[in-house]
Each structure stands twice: as C-alpha cells, then as structure tokens.
Amino acid sequence: MSAPGVVFRARALARRYRMGEVEVRALAGVDLDIGAGELAVVAGPSGSGKSTLLHLLGGLDVADRGSVEFEGRDLAALPERERTLVRRRRLGFVFQAFHLVPVLSALENVEWPLRIDGVPAAECRRRAAEALAQVGLAERTAHRPDRLSGGERQRVAIARALVHRPAAVLADEPTGNLDSATAAAVVGLMESLRRELGTTFVLATHDPALVERAGRRIRLSDGRVVEDTGAGAAP
Amino acid sequence: MIFFALALRNLARNRRRTAATLGVVAAGTAALVLTAGFVRFSFDGLREAMIHGGLGHLEVATRAAVEAHGAAALDRPLAAALADWRPLRERLERLPDVAAVGANLQIVGLAQGADGASASFVGVGVEPDRERAMGFETKLRRGAGLADAAPAEGEDEVLLAAGLAATLGAAPGDVVTLLAAGESGMLNALDVRVAGILSTGVAELDTRYLEVHLATAGRLLESERVSNLLIGLDDTRATERALAAARAALAGSDPELAVTPWTERALFYEQVQNLYRGIFWFLGAIVFVLVVLAASNTLAMTVMERVRELGTLRAIGTGRGQLAALILAEAFWLGLLGALAGGALGLAATGALNAAGLRMPPPPGAVDPIDLQLAYVPEAFAGAAILMVGVLLVAALAPIARAVRLSIVEALGHV
Incomplete structure (x- = not known):
C-alpha cells in the first residue's frame, strides 16, 4: 500500500519489448514515488524508457516485472474493465501528436471522457466548455481539430485530460510538436492548472527547457533512474 | 446517441468507400424487394388463376364423394x-x-x-x-x-x-x-x-x-x-x-x-409456393454473403485506418464494449441507409418494370405468356431493412474483434 499523499508508486518496474528478432529492454528496475500535486518531468534521451514508464504508470501496459500502484491500487492486478475505469475517471492523458478525434469538435473531444462515463449530456457540455475556457479556448469550442493550430490542439487535449478532474495527468512529449513559445505557454498552463486544481502531472520529455522548469526531474538512461531531484516531494 | 453521431461522421470521412458499401447494401435490398414482389405476383397470379380457372374458392360435395378420392x-x-x-x-x-x-x-x-x-x-x-x-x-x-x-x-x-x-x-x-x-x-x-x-x-x-x-x-x-x-x-x-x-x-x-x-x-399451388420460397431463400443467402463480405471489408478498413484513434479512445477510458458499440453503430447506419436507398430503388424498379409491360414466358405446364406485374410487398421492405441491418451487424463482428484486441500502446504508436 502506498504512503499517504503518494499517487504513483513504482517498484522494480521492468519491461522488455520484442522488435522483430531483437529484444529491447525498455525499463530495467525502476523505483519511484510521485506525490499528489507534483509536476514531475521524466527526462532522458530517446529509447531511455520515458514513454514506457508513462504507459505503465497509466495502466496502458503491464510490466513484465515489478509493480505500479496508483492511488494505492496495483494496476496490473486489476481486471481490464477496472483498469479502463481508472483511466476514464482518475487519469488524464496528453500525447505528443494530440490524438484528438478528427470528426469531433473541440467541445465534443473534451466532453468524451464524461459522455462515456454516463454523465448527462447537458452537464458534459457545461463542464467541457469550462475546461476549454480554462485553457483559453472558450471561443474555439465548435472548431474541429483540423481548424486549430498545434498549440490549440494541445490545449484541447489538456482540457480533455482534465475535464473529469483526474488525480493525475500523464503527458508524453506534450510539447514535442510545438514551437518553443507555444511549448512554454502549454507548460505554463499545466503548471497553473496543477496549482489551481492540485492535479499531479507527470511529463515525459527530452525538451531541455521544459526539464529546467520542472520542480522535480527524473532522468532515465537505459531504463534506469539515474537522477531524481526530489523523490516523493511536492515542489 | 454520441456513438450514433460519431459513427455517422466517421462514415462521412471516406465518402467514396461508404457510398460503394451503401451501393452494395442497396442493391441487395432492391434485389430482395424485387424478388419478393415477383414471388408475390406469381403466388397471387397462380392462386387466382387456379380459383377462377375452375376450382372456386370453396367446394361443396357429399362427404362420400370427397372421401372417395381425397379432398385434393x-x-x-x-x-x-x-x-x-x-x-x-x-x-x-x-x-x-x-x-x-x-x-x-x-x-x-x-x-x-x-x-x-x-x-x-x-x-x-x-x-x-x-x-x-x-x-x-x-x-x-x-x-x-x-x-x-x-x-x-x-x-x-x-x-x-x-x-x-x-x-x-x-x-x-x-x-x-x-x-x-x-x-x-x-x-x-x-x-x-x-x-x-x-x-x-x-x-x-x-x-x-x-x-x-x-x-x-x-x-x-x-x-x-x-x-x-x-x-x-x-x-x-x-x-x-x-x-x-x-x-x-x-x-x-x-x-x-x-x-x-x-x-x-390446389396441391400444385403449395408445391409452387415451396419452390419459390426455396428460390427466394437461396437468393437471400447469396445476397447475405455478398453484403457481409463487402461490408466486412469496409468496416475492417475503417478500423485499420483508425488504429491510433481507437488506441487513444481506449487510453482515455473508452471501454471495449463502447468501442464495439461505436463500430456497431457504423454498421447500423450502413445497413439502415443502404436498406432505405435499396427500398427506394426497389420501389422505383418495381414501378418501372410494371410500366414497361414486359411479358413472361408461360410458366411450366401453362400455354399462355403472362404479363409481368411485380407486387408491392410492404413487409418485404421492412423485412429487407431489418435483414440488412442484421447483416451489417454480423459483418461488423470481425472488425470489432480486431478493434477490441488492439494493444493500446501499439495502437498509440501506430503510423
């Protein structure tokens, strides 16, 4: 069981992938605690295991070895249906390529996590509009993703990740497709939302500027944690 | 409702492919409607020909006369x-x-x-x-x-x-x-x-x-x-x-x-009915297979093209059943819209064929050619529509199985 205030607890986390004939060691025994309200940046070069760590923390994948506890629950031990509910209600995801549904408007994209959870349509719309307003897109609710800039799309993705008030948001290279000014604005937005909502943010990036701004830096190399500036503590 | 709305928009993404599938469904529906109209026309024509050719609607005879050689x-x-x-x-x-x-x-x-x-x-x-x-x-x-x-x-x-x-x-x-x-x-x-x-x-x-x-x-x-x-x-x-x-x-x-x-x-009438019903079901089975193959291919393509999107939906908490419902909704629309188009096509074709004044060769054993007048069979329209929606839902099973088995991580990395 995780200590109070700890949102994510990873222990001896290991994951290997097979790529054709080659077996790739993505994570090789990671121990990590991330507390509530932290903004932790997972840094490291490509192939260091950042994305894999986020996938395991978010219950998108299951480790070969070790365990991940989220809010005190061992994700790997949960049935698939329960894991889906955890992702739907307690976690938010932001991806490098935004991954918005192209045929849905910004508002519809944001309200999706609520709609699939059975929240009444009117409330979905209200909360989605609020979330879009929080990320500064109150005027762009009816636009489909192809009518939005990269920064706007990422803000829609952030609104979608936050609309259901999750305990934590996992963001994989959230600024990877953005110019530096837009990237700074997006990170600033996440910081302010973390302060405002108390949501835990875990960001995977190899953007040095973003790493420098982080309250907590977790650096990975070859699937291992080689630097952790403040394990378990909120910045 | 959001699944139905999203499904409709997804179908509009690739209009040409959707139109081709709708065409297959519509053609299948029209074929069923026309065949049902022809079968009904044949049944009705044969029935009235037998009744008014000498059988009458009812026969009264002594019980002894009927039992001598049987009612038929x-x-x-x-x-x-x-x-x-x-x-x-x-x-x-x-x-x-x-x-x-x-x-x-x-x-x-x-x-x-x-x-x-x-x-x-x-x-x-x-x-x-x-x-x-x-x-x-x-x-x-x-x-x-x-x-x-x-x-x-x-x-x-x-x-x-x-x-x-x-x-x-x-x-x-x-x-x-x-x-x-x-x-x-x-x-x-x-x-x-x-x-x-x-x-x-x-x-x-x-x-x-x-x-x-x-x-x-x-x-x-x-x-x-x-x-x-x-x-x-x-x-x-x-x-x-x-x-x-x-x-x-x-x-x-x-x-x-x-x-x-x-x-x-009129034992002959019953035999003809059974024969025509057999032909109708045989044709129905062929239409069923053709539509399943065409629609299954379309739905499989829509899944393959949207692997990353489906992975995203799963990642943010969309359940496997909900993903299945989304694909089923697409199949439902294809079936319903195709059946509606096919019903209209069948209706128009029935009217056109009836107006054309075509004559059919004499049926087996008969000597006179017959005028082709296809019947309008409302229950055939409804039946074909229900069948087509059902067929499309069956066609969706394989693509659904593929979609719900997707690894989220692999799907997110899919290009």
Whole structure:
C-alpha cells in the first residue's frame, strides 16, 4: 500500500519489448514515488524508457516485472474493465501528436471522457466548455481539430485530460510538436492548472527547457533512474 | 446517441468507400424487394388463376364423394353425387362474401368427330351465367361460348379444348358425338355442336378437356344430380370466414356434406409456393454473403485506418464494449441507409418494370405468356431493412474483434 499523499508508486518496474528478432529492454528496475500535486518531468534521451514508464504508470501496459500502484491500487492486478475505469475517471492523458478525434469538435473531444462515463449530456457540455475556457479556448469550442493550430490542439487535449478532474495527468512529449513559445505557454498552463486544481502531472520529455522548469526531474538512461531531484516531494 | 453521431461522421470521412458499401447494401435490398414482389405476383397470379380457372374458392360435395378420392382430387364419383342441390345453392348464395354458387357435373367418356376420329375426354357440365358471376374465365380461342340458358334437346353445344379439337378434327359449327356411362351404368351417346374452342391454360389438359352446359351433361349422364357446388367469393381473403359460414350453414345435412377450401384442393399451388420460397431463400443467402463480405471489408478498413484513434479512445477510458458499440453503430447506419436507398430503388424498379409491360414466358405446364406485374410487398421492405441491418451487424463482428484486441500502446504508436 502506498504512503499517504503518494499517487504513483513504482517498484522494480521492468519491461522488455520484442522488435522483430531483437529484444529491447525498455525499463530495467525502476523505483519511484510521485506525490499528489507534483509536476514531475521524466527526462532522458530517446529509447531511455520515458514513454514506457508513462504507459505503465497509466495502466496502458503491464510490466513484465515489478509493480505500479496508483492511488494505492496495483494496476496490473486489476481486471481490464477496472483498469479502463481508472483511466476514464482518475487519469488524464496528453500525447505528443494530440490524438484528438478528427470528426469531433473541440467541445465534443473534451466532453468524451464524461459522455462515456454516463454523465448527462447537458452537464458534459457545461463542464467541457469550462475546461476549454480554462485553457483559453472558450471561443474555439465548435472548431474541429483540423481548424486549430498545434498549440490549440494541445490545449484541447489538456482540457480533455482534465475535464473529469483526474488525480493525475500523464503527458508524453506534450510539447514535442510545438514551437518553443507555444511549448512554454502549454507548460505554463499545466503548471497553473496543477496549482489551481492540485492535479499531479507527470511529463515525459527530452525538451531541455521544459526539464529546467520542472520542480522535480527524473532522468532515465537505459531504463534506469539515474537522477531524481526530489523523490516523493511536492515542489 | 454520441456513438450514433460519431459513427455517422466517421462514415462521412471516406465518402467514396461508404457510398460503394451503401451501393452494395442497396442493391441487395432492391434485389430482395424485387424478388419478393415477383414471388408475390406469381403466388397471387397462380392462386387466382387456379380459383377462377375452375376450382372456386370453396367446394361443396357429399362427404362420400370427397372421401372417395381425397379432398385434393378434382374428380368426384357420380355414385356419390349431390341430389336435390338447388335449395342448398339458394342457402349458400345468401351467405355473406359469396358472389355466386355454380353446379358442376363431371363427365368422363369418349368423343368422336365427324370423320370418325375419337379420343377420351374429361369434361364438366357448367352453368355459364354462374361461372361468369364467380369470375371464372373461359379462354376462348375460336367460336363462341356456351349460352346461359339450358339448351333444348337436340341443340346441345360443347366447348372443346384446343388439343382435343385437333385430335377430333373438329371446328366450331361441327358436330361431335359424346359417349359416357350414365348414372344407370348404361352407355349413352349425345350429338353436340361445337360452339367454340377453348384453352385450359394447361397444355396436358388441353388434349382431353371439354365443357358443356350442365343440362347437356345431365342429359348425357341421365342424371339430375351434380358432382359438386363451387362457391365463388367476392374476395379470396374472405376464404376462411366464408368456409366457417358455409360449414355452419350445412352442418347436419343428410347426406353429410363436406366443404373444402381451395387451399386443400390446389396441391400444385403449395408445391409452387415451396419452390419459390426455396428460390427466394437461396437468393437471400447469396445476397447475405455478398453484403457481409463487402461490408466486412469496409468496416475492417475503417478500423485499420483508425488504429491510433481507437488506441487513444481506449487510453482515455473508452471501454471495449463502447468501442464495439461505436463500430456497431457504423454498421447500423450502413445497413439502415443502404436498406432505405435499396427500398427506394426497389420501389422505383418495381414501378418501372410494371410500366414497361414486359411479358413472361408461360410458366411450366401453362400455354399462355403472362404479363409481368411485380407486387408491392410492404413487409418485404421492412423485412429487407431489418435483414440488412442484421447483416451489417454480423459483418461488423470481425472488425470489432480486431478493434477490441488492439494493444493500446501499439495502437498509440501506430503510423
């Protein structure tokens, strides 16, 4: 069981992938605690295991070895249906390529996590509009993703990740497709939302500027944690 | 509802492919609708042809006559013929739904032409005015029909079927001799003038069939009795009701009487129905397979093209069942829209074919070509629509299985 205030607890986390004939060691025994309200940046070069760590923390994948506890629950031990509910209600995801549904408007994209959870349509719309307003897109609710800039799309993705008030948001290279000014604005937005909502943010990036701004830096190399500036503590 | 809305938008992403699939579904639906219309047209045409070609809607005969050869047999033995039938007829004609009741006297015998050619025949004595009132149709090829009034002695007339007339070398105006065993068992002969040449519509029967007035048949057989009474109704759909009424009216008769509906006498109709139903289901199975293959391919493509999107939806908490529902909703729309388009296409094609005045070759055993008039079968439209939606849902199963088994991580990294 995780200590109070700890949102994510990873222990001896290991994951290997097979790529054709080659077996790739993505994570090789990671121990990590991330507390509530932290903004932790997972840094490291490509192939260091950042994305894999986020996938395991978010219950998108299951480790070969070790365990991940989220809010005190061992994700790997949960049935698939329960894991889906955890992702739907307690976690938010932001991806490098935004991954918005192209045929849905910004508002519809944001309200999706609520709609699939059975929240009444009117409330979905209200909360989605609020979330879009929080990320500064109150005027762009009816636009489909192809009518939005990269920064706007990422803000829609952030609104979608936050609309259901999750305990934590996992963001994989959230600024990877953005110019530096837009990237700074997006990170600033996440910081302010973390302060405002108390949501835990875990960001995977190899953007040095973003790493420098982080309250907590977790650096990975070859699937291992080689630097952790403040394990378990909120910045 | 959001699944249905999203599904519709997803289908609009690749309009050409969606249109092609809708085309297949529509063509399949139209094929089913047209086939159902043709089958119904055939059933209805055959039914009315049999009823108005001599079966009548209901037959009244003695129980003994019916049991002698079975209800489906067309001939009723003279020994069990119906005596004192006129009051019976009056009672039956007063029943609701009854258009008219005609008496028949069946004859089996030998016919001889003027030049000595002879042939066996099956004939029937009829009441022309009653037959007309029942909507019976005599397909007269040459000459005139029988007079309504009973012919005076020595003025008897006959209608010969074309094949029999050819065998006898007889033409309208000629005299032929009919020989038949009378009620007493004695062989009687009667000279009759050929009034006209008819066709029964059935090639085999045309070689043996003739018709005379009931009075002529009675004279030949020396009998006042009749083989049966045929009841013609205003509408075939009233058969069951009229059957019950007739049975009630004749209950307790002496001798016991049997009322037989046309459905029990027209075994051929049932056989044709079974054959056509078989063809219809066979065609339906082919359409089913074609539509499943086409739609399954389309839905599989939509899954393959959206792997990353489906992975994202799963990542943010969309359940496997919800993902399945999304794909099912796409299949539902394809089925419904395709069926609606197909229904409209079938309706238009039915109207166009009916307006074209096409003629079909004679059905097996018949001699006359028939006008093609496809029936509008509302239940076929509804049935085809339900079937198509069902077919599309079946076609969605394989793509759904693929979608829900996607690894989220692999799907997110899919290019």
